[in-house]
Amino acid sequence: MSQPAINHETPLNRRPERKKAAARIISYLILFFWIVITLIPLYWMFVMSFKDTAATASFSPEWFPKRPTLATYIRFFTETDAMRWLGNSLFVSSVLTFTNVLFCSLAGYAFAKLRFPGRNMIFWMLLGTMMIPAQVTLIPVYIIVVNTFQLGNTYTAIMLPMFATVGNIFLMKQYMSTLPSTLIQAARIDGCSEWRIFYKIILPISKPGLAVLAIFTFVATWNEFFWPFLVTQTSSMRTIQIGLASFKFAESTDFGAMMAGSVVAALPMFILFFSLQKYFLQGITIGAVKG
Amino acid sequence: MERKAQVQPSKINLFFRDYGWCYVFITVPILVFLLFTFIPVIYAFIMSFQNYHVMGSTFIGLDNYKQMLNDEIFWRSMRNTFIFTVATVPVSVAITLVLAVLIFPRGKKMQTFFKASLYLPTVASGVTMALVWFWIYDPTNMGLLNMILNYIGIDNQMWLGSSSTALFALILMSWLTGHGAGIILYLAALGGIPRSLYEAADIDHASSWSQFRNITIPLLKPTTLYLLVMGIIGSFQVFMSIYLMTQGGPNFATTTIAYLIYVHAFEYYQFGLAAAESFALGIVIILASIFQFKLMSSDVEF
Numbered sequence: 001m002s003q004p005a006i007n008h009e010t011p012l013n014r015r016p017e018r019k020k021a022a023a024r025i026i027s028y029l030i031l032f033f034w035i036v037i038t039l040i041p042l043y044w045m046f047v048m049s050f051k052d053t054a055a056t057a058s059f060s061p062e063w064f065p066k067r068p069t070l071a072t073y074i075r076f077f078t079e080t081d082a083m084r085w086l087g088n089s090l091f092v093s094s095v096l097t098f099t100n101v102l103f104c105s106l107a108g109y110a111f112a113k114l115r116f117p118g119r120n121m122i123f124w125m126l127l128g129t130m131m132i133p134a135q136v137t138l139i140p141v142y143i144i145v146v147n148t149f150q151l152g153n154t155y156t157a158i159m160l161p162m163f164a165t166v167g168n169i170f171l172m173k174q175y176m177s178t179l180p181s182t183l184i185q186a187a188r189i190d191g192c193s194e195w196r197i198f199y200k201i202i203l204p205i206s207k208p209g210l211a212v213l214a215i216f217t218f219v220a221t222w223n224e225f226f227w228p229f230l231v232t233q234t235s236s237m238r239t240i241q242i243g244l245a246s247f248k249f250a251e252s253t254d255f256g257a258m259m260a261g262s263v264v265a266a267l268p269m270f271i272l273f274f275s276l277q278k279y280f281l282q283g284i285t286i287g288a289v290k291g
Numbered sequence: 292m293e294r295k296a297q298v299q300p301s302k303i304n305l306f307f308r309d310y311g312w313c314y315v316f317i318t319v320p321i322l323v324f325l326l327f328t329f330i331p332v333i334y335a336f337i338m339s340f341q342n343y344h345v346m347g348s349t350f351i352g353l354d355n356y357k358q359m360l361n362d363e364i365f366w367r368s369m370r371n372t373f374i375f376t377v378a379t380v381p382v383s384v385a386i387t388l389v390l391a392v393l394i395f396p397r398g399k400k401m402q403t404f405f406k407a408s409l410y411l412p413t414v415a416s417g418v419t420m421a422l423v424w425f426w427i428y429d430p431t432n433m434g435l436l437n438m439i440l441n442y443i444g445i446d447n448q449m450w451l452g453s454s455s456t457a458l459f460a461l462i463l464m465s466w467l468t469g470h471g472a473g474i475i476l477y478l479a480a481l482g483g484i485p486r487s488l489y490e491a492a493d494i495d496h497a498s499s500w501s502q503f504r505n506i507t508i509p510l511l512k513p514t515t516l517y518l519l520v521m522g523i524i525g526s527f528q529v530f531m532s533i534y535l536m537t538q539g540g541p542n543f544a545t546t547t548i549a550y551l552i553y554v555h556a557f558e559y560y561q562f563g564l565a566a567a568e569s570f571a572l573g574i575v576i577i578l579a580s581i582f583q584f585k586l587m588s589s590d591v592e593f
Contacts, residue, residue: 140335
């Protein structure tokens with residue numbers, strides 16, 4: 001007598017559980033499928049960089065290099081100015097990271113915590129320029145830097161327009177406005193100068209925000225292509241990205257060395273990403289979510 | 292009298308004492324802004340009415356704009372830009388949303404794992420990705436795509452070399468790369484939706500699909516809007532992958548407006564014409580952004 005009742009009950013109770021389990025399996029399948037799709041190009045790059053010409057030209061696909069070789073890397077470093085390009089990139093990215101951390105945190109602090117005539121107007125004017133596409137200002141900026149200031153093919157030319165960016169100021173303003181104002185007021189009553197307040201109080205407590213700013217600026221400037229590409233002419237002034245791109249237009253495309261170069265250009269960023277993952281993943285939301 | 296003059300500093304001094312530091316703090320960004328945004332915008336506007344020359348430009352009125360509008364290739368690149376944007380941005384945002392919704396219910400460790408692996412390609416530069424994809428699309432069976440298709444019996448295709456597939460190849464690449472940042476933004480937004488809304492819906496026996504449609508999607512709207520606007524701005528300006536992979540070809544099939552501006556300015560040195568084209572692009576971008584804000588903010592209110 002009781003059997004039908006049990007039979008009637010159990011499927012009803014179980015169905016949501018089973019459905020949930022099925023949904024979880026399906027969602028894992030989709031996610032892993034997508035990871036494979038997005039990571040294959042990177043995996044391909046790594047594999048190909050360890051194959052030499054004979055293997056890359058062979059028509060049988062190799063998912064694992066059978067005879068891994070560093071010949072492509074040696075070719076990349078000996079036949080191009082790769083070391084110089086890497087050095088240039090490191091120099092440009094480091095300087096720009098420093099200037100952006102300094103000037104954008106100063107400005108971000110001023111816009112977030114200080115009151116002065118014209119503050120809002122100036123801030124919105126800066127922010128409004130984010131709407132203007134880069135192409136509109138590109139040609140005049142090029143003329144100003146290269147023709148007016150005669151800075152073509154110099155480090156200054158590469159760095160000048162990105163010395164302090166509006167995006168970073170906005171990021172810092174968002175971050176600084178979450179800091180407690182009472183600290184600042186207390187220091188001011190004690191007779192601290194504004195610079196001292198910034199240097200001694202604001203900077204130390206803003207470290208997480210500054211770290212995010214620094215990481216993102218470093219990666220962005222390391223990966224920047226268009227502007228350094230426009231203002232550099234000689235191989236010795238190129239950054240790694242431009243050098244890598246120029247490699248493609250060599251007489252016959254040497255895929256092996258090109259992939260070795262891609263690994264060389266990307267690897268520092270991957271290492272940076274894995275060691276500072278927390279900052280990357282949190283940092284993206286600081287500027288965007290509340291903005 | 293004398294004493295009073297000493298005690299009371301002038302108005303200018305007072306102003307500097309109170310606000311001097313504030314202006315010092317923003318000086319450098321303001322200078323960068325003036326030199327690299329404000330002056331250039333005005334300069335570009337003037338230049339678009341000139342036949343620009345280093346040795347002295349001549350005013351030619353609307354000739355650059357006329358030339359632009361009569362140029363068949365300008366319209367073609369506008370069309371290419373439009374097709375590229377419409378085909379890539381909504382699909383990419385949809386993919387991003389689906390991935391984020393699938394990741395969200397997972398445990399913290401799994402979430403981080405998925406976030407990190409899907410963000411990794413974003414850390415690589417555009418040049419790196421363009422070169423890798425250039426190889427994936429290689430017309431011989433050395434290219435990954437042809438290799439895979441050979442397995443299922445499809446012959447080699449000239450992905451980037453044929454005008455019927457080149458633009459599609461660029462679109463496909465953009466579908467499959469760079470959702471990392473969007474996923475992280477969506478996950479943050481999903482975390483901000485109050486659980487109580489879903490609990491109430493559960494009590495009302497709302498299906499998970501209807502919860503997704505009526506709670507999740509509307510509450511994610513600000514993030515969706517942000518991703519759409521940023522995606523559109525980005526795809527209107529797509530340059531480097533085109534420069535490296537197709538050079539705008541074959542037969543202008545992948546010439547976008549940003550690439551055309553580059554060619555006119557830095558290969559033919561027609562700065563005036565290029566300036567006119569960049570204003571056209573600027574206006575399109577701003578109109579598209581306004582249109583989206585209107586469209587997205589009109590209906591549901593919470």
